[in-house]
Amino acid sequence: MHHDKHFLKDLNNHTSLQCIAKKILLRFQRKDERIASLETENAMLYLKLANLRGEVSSAKEEASASNAVLETGDRFKMNVKQRAGQLCLEAQNLKSELSKIRALALDMPHQIGQFLQRAKTVVQHHSAEFQSHSSNITALADQVCQLQNTLSDITDQHAREKRRRQELHNLLMELRGNIRVHGRLRPLMEFDGENEDVSTLGRPGTKSEVVVHYVDDENVCVRTSKHNKVFEYERVYSPSEKQESVFDEVQPMLTSLLDGYNICIMAYGQTGSGKTHTMLGSHRNDDYNPSQDPHPDEGVIPRATRELFRLIEEKAPGTHSIEVSVVEVYNNDIRDLLSSDPNAKHDVITGGDGQLSIPTVISKPVDTVYAVMCLVQRGLRTRRETATLVHEHSSRSHLIVTLTVTSKAPSFFAKSASVDSNLSEVGLGKKGRSLSQTWTNDQLQGIGQGQVPANQQPVIRTKLQLVDLAGSECVGMSGVKGVALREASFINKSLSALADVLGALAEHRTHVPYRNSRLTHFLQDSIGGDAKLLVLLCVSPAQRYITESLQCLGFGQRARQVQRGPTKRRLPSSVEKVTAADGQSSSRMRSGSSSR
Numbered sequence: 001m002h003h004d005k006h007f008l009k010d011l012n013n014h015t016s017l018q019c020i021a022k023k024i025l026l027r028f029q030r031k032d033e034r035i036a037s038l039e040t041e042n043a044m045l046y047l048k049l050a051n052l053r054g055e056v057s058s059a060k061e062e063a064s065a066s067n068a069v070l071e072t073g074d075r076f077k078m079n080v081k082q083r084a085g086q087l088c089l090e091a092q093n094l095k096s097e098l099s100k101i102r103a104l105a106l107d108m109p110h111q112i113g114q115f116l117q118r119a120k121t122v123v124q125h126h127s128a129e130f131q132s133h134s135s136n137i138t139a140l141a142d143q144v145c146q147l148q149n150t151l152s153d154i155t156d157q158h159a160r161e162k163r164r165r166q167e168l169h170n171l172l173m174e175l176r177g178n179i180r181v182h183g184r185l186r187p188l189m190e191f192d193g194e195n196e197d198v199s200t201l202g203r204p205g206t207k208s209e210v211v212v213h214y215v216d217d218e219n220v221c222v223r224t225s226k227h228n229k230v231f232e233y234e235r236v237y238s239p240s241e242k243q244e245s246v247f248d249e250v251q252p253m254l255t256s257l258l259d260g261y262n263i264c265i266m267a268y269g270q271t272g273s274g275k276t277h278t279m280l281g282s283h284r285n286d287d288y289n290p291s292q293d294p295h296p297d298e299g300v301i302p303r304a305t306r307e308l309f310r311l312i313e314e315k316a317p318g319t320h321s322i323e324v325s326v327v328e329v330y331n332n333d334i335r336d337l338l339s340s341d342p343n344a345k346h347d348v349i350t351g352g353d354g355q356l357s358i359p360t361v362i363s364k365p366v367d368t369v370y371a372v373m374c375l376v377q378r379g380l381r382t383r384r385e386t387a388t389l390v391h392e393h394s395s396r397s398h399l400i401v402t403l404t405v406t407s408k409a410p411s412f413f414a415k416s417a418s419v420d421s422n423l424s425e426v427g428l429g430k431k432g433r434s435l436s437q438t439w440t441n442d443q444l445q446g447i448g449q450g451q452v453p454a455n456q457q458p459v460i461r462t463k464l465q466l467v468d469l470a471g472s473e474c475v476g477m478s479g480v481k482g483v484a485l486r487e488a489s490f491i492n493k494s495l496s497a498l499a500d501v502l503g504a505l506a507e508h509r510t511h512v513p514y515r516n517s518r519l520t521h522f523l524q525d526s527i528g529g530d531a532k533l534l535v536l537l538c539v540s541p542a543q544r545y546i547t548e549s550l551q552c553l554g555f556g557q558r559a560r561q562v563q564r565g566p567t568k569r570r571l572p573s574s575v576e577k578v579t580a581a582d583g584q585s586s587s588r589m590r591s592g593s594s595s596r
């Protein structure tokens with residue numbers, strides 16, 4: 001207000017105005033300069049402030065970094081402290097262990113000394129024992145030497161005894177005759193009472209009435225209002241006797257097979273009497289599994305095959321081999337059941353060595369029971385069967401399973417030589433054995449004494465023929481017609497040819513009609529000569545089959561009369577005069593196929 005008063009005074013005073021303006025301008029200039037300097041100062045202060053803030057924050061960061069370093073340092077210190085404590089403990093433990101080791105080390109020489117002392121005692125003890133043993137060893141070596149000598153004596157003696165046993169076995173077989181007849185009575189079956197109520201089965205007055213009775217193991221009797229007859233055989237099996245009992249009687253014959261004899265085992269009987277059951281077993285249509293134990297139902301064929309392989313296993317390896325063929329004789333034709341063309345025709349041929357063979361029939365090498373039974377099963381699938389009034393699987397053909405054994409058996413000749421000298425009258429000669437070539441008596445003796453090299457030893461071939469014959473039947477009773485009637489007629493013809501052959505043998509006829517039927521011609525080797533034949537008569541017990549049963553039992557009785565008794569002593573040489581099947585003489589290699 002004071003200045004404003006001056007200003008107003010000055011306004012009035014124009015000269016002073018200029019001066020005043022100048023002063024004011026100066027004052028403004030000064031103020032502007034002051035403001036500028038203050039702003040500059042202010043900016044400087046802001047800059048300083050910013051610098052200071054930057055310094056403060058980096059100081060803060062440094063401070064926190066220093067804190068972290070300090071913390072790490074503290075932790076490290078703690079760890080170092082802990083570790084130092086642990087190390088201290090460990091050092092103490094080590095120290096105590098060290099002191100123990102030291103104590104042990106100090107004691108060690110003492111212990112080693114004791115151990116050495118004990119070892120010395122043991123060594124002394126053993127060396128004393130060793131000395132006493134070594135003096136015993138010399139004595140024992142002497143004893144072993146003596147025992148070895150005794151053992152070799154006993155082995156020789158055993159071999160001699162074994163040979164002797166086999167000789168006696170063959171002698172026994174020979175004395176029993178070459179044809180044996182056994183009777184097997186089967187149990188009463190449901191089909192025996194045709195159209196009868198099961199409750200009346202076996203009752204007197206019915207068709208199934210039991211008329212064939214087991215008496216004892218040698219006799220069977222037929223008792224009806226018209227008949228009262230006893231039939232005697234070497235062995236009779238009761239209806240309750242198992243397959244095993246039948247095979248027990250068959251088994252010894254197989255030993256003879258490996259001794260060079262042809263063997264034939266045949267089941268004879270009417271339709272449904274148990275032939276196939278006896279020869280093959282009731283499980284014949286199942287898949288055969290021989291890896292298991294023998295099935296209790298197994299018949300003669302699988303059992304004989306198993307036994308044959310068992311006997312061969314006892315022989316020297318590689319000396320025996322087996323081949324099998326499966327054929328049927330159907331309507332007097334030989335059909336090869338292993339062939340892809342079973343209807344092809346085959347003929348029995350007599351070879352240069354006199355041996356009968358059917359070269360066109362397949363004979364397969366086999367080395368197990370399984371292989372044999374698979375082939376038999378294969379053959380059975382092709383075999384002719386028909387359902388008859390008697391039973392639904394009636395075999396319409398004769399089935400023949402032939403096992404041919406080829407053996408290189410020098411011991412056989414040694415045996416024969418001793419038998420010949422021991423049993424000059426009985427003379428188990430060399431007939432029936434099929435040799436690969438002609439040998440003189442001296443040569444045979446040489447073979448027996450091991451003087452002939454292995455590759456020059458003779459080969460022997462023997463046959464085991466197992467036959468399931470077709471059923472002998474009364475045509476009216478089996479109710480067959482047409483083709484089946486024709487089959488029945490062929491079956492009956494061939495069975496009557498078989499009866500004729502056995503009859504001719506019984507009567508010692510010079511001509512034996514083997515060639516009247518293919519069945520007898522094919523079996524000639526096994527039913528004539530020195531071959532051993534077992535006829536198993538299968539018989540039904542029922543009244544219904546009385547005619548067939550009497551026929552069958554009568555057939556067996558006639559066959560039994562083929563008692564050739566002890567065979568005559570024959571020339572040991574393999575070349576001799578034989579009578580051919582048709583009654584003509586010829587000089588040729590014996591093959592077990594001579595006729596009488």
Ligand SMILES: Nc1ncnc2c1ncn2[C@@H]1O[C@H](COP(=O)(O)OP(=O)(O)OP(=O)(O)O)[C@@H](O)[C@H]1O
Pocket residue numbers: 185186187189239269270271272273274275276277278282391393394395396469470471472538
């Ligand atoms: N001893 C027996 N024990 C038990 N069953 C038997 C006996 N014999 C035979 N059979 C049974 O009787 C039936 C007829 O037997 P099988 O087939 O063996 O007669 P077959 O004589 O071979 O007849 P075919 O000649 O018509 O073929 C079969 O069911 C069989 O199992």
